[in-house]
Structure formats: C-alpha cells, structure tokens
Amino acid sequence: MEDEEQLDLASRLTQDHHQSLKLWLRMLSCTVMIENEIRSRLRTTFGITLPRFDLMAQLERHPQGLRMGELSKRMMVTGGNITGITDQLEQEKLVVRVPDPKDGRAYSVKLTPAGRKAFASMAAVHEGWIEELLQGVSGNDKTQLIDMLSNMKQTLRTTP
Template sequence: MSERDTATETIDLETRLTQDHHQSLKLWLRMLSTTVMIENEIRNRLRAEFDTTLPRFDLMAQLERHPDGLRMGELSKRMMVTGGNITGITDQLEQEGLVMRVSDKQDRRAYSVKLTAAGRKTFKTMASVHEAWVAELLAGLDPEQKNQMISMLSSVKSDLSAGSKHNENE
C-alpha cells in the first residue's frame, strides 16, 4: 500500500462522503447535459429529415425488434410512458399506414401492434440514418471506451430498478 493510499484512508468519513457527493453530482450534471444535447440534435434531425418525432421513432423501433407484434401494455412498459400516450402515437402511425392493430384471438380486449410492410420499409431507412447520426455524435469515444460506458451504465440501471422495489416500503 503506498503512502498516498494511507493518506486517502486517513481522511474522515464525512469528508469522503462529501467528496463522493460532489463527484456524483458532477457526473450527473455531465450525463444530463450530454444526453440533452444529443437528444435535441436527434430530435431536430428526425423532424427535418423524416418529419417524425422521437416517441414515434421509438415505438417503431420497439416493433421492429418484435415482428410478432407487441400489445399496447407492453409498449407502454418498454417506452416508460402511460397507456394513453401509446394509444395516441399508435393512432397517428396507423393513420399513416405504418403500423396496424391486429386483434388478439385469445383476448378480445387486446391488440397486437405490428409494423406494416410500408412501416418496415420506412423504418429501415430511418433507422440506418439514425444509427449513423448516433455513431457520428459519439465519435469522441473509441470502441473500448464505449464498451466501458455500456457496462457502467448497466450497473447504474440495475441499481435503479432495485431501488424502486425499496420504495414499496414507504
């Protein structure tokens, strides 16, 4: 153990807590501002290039990953928004012929939402351009750094999900 480590362990708990708090705050502010900047950029480009919005794009992306369709409730969970919003976005996309509601044969209250052929085609175009934008905006990191960030963000996320269970006790 080096002298420096010994010195580090000498500082009292309160000081270490304060330092950790400051560091966490700094990280959070940087996460937030970076994400907002990228999000705004992508939002503007989606509007300008494809006349669409982030939630609409997101819903189609969910469906593309699930060719058998997703029920409204599943979309709601995955997109982290309440049901009414899913109805609204689905209505728009259905009107434009990009998605369709297919009634569930087992449960007549439920639908599966699927991409139409036109929706798949439209989404494919948008997705490849979108992916290139994201790669461009994250070009400041090399592949190794990206892997590191992906895994670090995972531990933050899993912590958050664990935390929400904790709230049930309140």
C-alpha cells in the same frame, strides 16, 4: 481523535455525494444533448417525432406485435400517449392494430410492410447520426463506458 475521524467521514460522504450528483448531471446532460439533436434531425429529415420513431423501433424488435400496455411500459410513457402515437402511425398505414388472440378485448400493434420499410431506412440513417455524434469517443472508451454503465444498470436494478 474521534472528532477528526467523524469530520473526515462527513467530508468523504459529502465528496462522494457531490461526485455522484456530478456524474448524474453529466450523464443527463450528454443524453439530453444527443436526444435533442436526434429529435431535430428526425423531424427535419423524415418529418417524424422521436416518440413515433421509438414506437416503431419497439415494434421492429417484436414482429409479433406488442400490446398497448407493453408499449407504454417499454417506452415509459402513458397509455394515452401510446394511443395517440399509434393512431397517427395507423393513419399513415405504418402500423396496424390486430386483436390479441389471448384476449379479445385487447389489441396488439404491429408494423405494416410499409412501416417496416420506412423504419429500416430511418434506422440506418439514425445509426449513422449516432456514430457521427459519438465519433469523438474512442472505441476503447466506448467499450469501457458500456461496461461501466451496464454495471451501474445492474446495481440500480438491485437497489431498493
């Protein structure tokens, strides 16, 4: 009897592990599919890369500006990548570096008025694309998925 319980437990763990892996791969697959489509549309429609769009989105949410290190953390990319993206956007006069008042050696990056205007028009189109790509998911399912993923995110934050 004890051997049967052990076998059942081992079987259940394998099934749970398999289910967790299947969930992870399904979420990743959906994310990559959407991201690739958005990448392509941003490039074709606006001549901008997804990382440049993402950096502008971060700055739109923080009009006071963000330091390079903070941008790097928020975008989960290296400081070197942030510097390169910022250099490009600065050359196009979409962002500006300003000395950080708390630390004279550091800079914050802010959107320029032209950057705000450009981002606002891109963001409106981007939102429409996301709506289009997710139109096959009902409103109730979207709400349920948001709730479930919020719970998962909270769990992941507290898991060592």
